[in-house]
Amino acid sequence: MNIGLTGGIATGKSTVSKMLVDKGAILIDADQVAREVVLPGSAVLDKVYERFGQAIRNADGSLDRKKLGDIVFADRKARKDLEALLHPAIREIMKERMSRAELEHPESLVVADIPLLFESGLQHLYDEVLLVYVPEEIQIRRLMARDGIDEEQATLRIRAQMPIEDKKKMADIVIDNSGTPESTRNQIDLFWIGKGLK
Incomplete structure (x- = not known):
C-alpha cells in the first residue's frame, strides 16, 4: 500500500513522516529528491541558472536556495517556471523509487512525502492522501x-500554496498536528491500526 503525504509549509510533515517511519513505513521524500536534482553538475541545475541567473549560484557552484526562494515566493511566474524545470525530474525519480520500494517490500506502507501534491494534481497516483494539518x-x-x-x-510563502483548508477537504486522512506530539502520535497509531499495518 502507498500513501501520498502532504500538508503546507510549517504544518509538521517531517514530524509525521518520522513517526510513520518509526512504525515501519518506507519514506520517499520529494524535498530530498528536489535537492538531488539540483546538485552541482546536474542538467536541471544548469537550466535553473539559465533561467534565474548567476546571482543564485554559490561560490562552490551549488544553488543558493534562500536567494532562489526569495525570488520565487515573490513572483508567481518565476515559481511556475521553476516548477516546470524541477517537477518532471523529481516525478520520474519519485515514481521509480516508489515502484522499487513496493516491489521489494510489498508488506510495508510506502509513503511519498510531497509538499505540493494537490497543487501538482498528483493525488490520483496514490491509494490515499494523508494531510498534515494545522490552522x-x-x-x-x-x-x-x-x-x-x-x-x-x-x-507570502504560505499563501503561495493552496490554502490548507482546501487541502483538508480533499484529503482522505487528516492528522491534526496543532496539539502536542503525543496527540499527533495517537492519531498516527489509530491510522496505523485502522489500516491493519503491523
Whole structure:
C-alpha cells in the first residue's frame, strides 16, 4: 500500500513522516529528491541558472536556495517556471523509487512525502492522501520561528500554496498536528491500526 503525504509549509510533515517511519513505513521524500536534482553538475541545475541567473549560484557552484526562494515566493511566474524545470525530474525519480520500494517490500506502507501534491494534481497516483494539518495562524507562527522571518514574509510563502483548508477537504486522512506530539502520535497509531499495518 502507498500513501501520498502532504500538508503546507510549517504544518509538521517531517514530524509525521518520522513517526510513520518509526512504525515501519518506507519514506520517499520529494524535498530530498528536489535537492538531488539540483546538485552541482546536474542538467536541471544548469537550466535553473539559465533561467534565474548567476546571482543564485554559490561560490562552490551549488544553488543558493534562500536567494532562489526569495525570488520565487515573490513572483508567481518565476515559481511556475521553476516548477516546470524541477517537477518532471523529481516525478520520474519519485515514481521509480516508489515502484522499487513496493516491489521489494510489498508488506510495508510506502509513503511519498510531497509538499505540493494537490497543487501538482498528483493525488490520483496514490491509494490515499494523508494531510498534515494545522490552522493557517499556527503555520504563520511556526514558519516565523523556524525561518527567522517576519509575518509578512511568512504569510507570502504560505499563501503561495493552496490554502490548507482546501487541502483538508480533499484529503482522505487528516492528522491534526496543532496539539502536542503525543496527540499527533495517537492519531498516527489509530491510522496505523485502522489500516491493519503491523
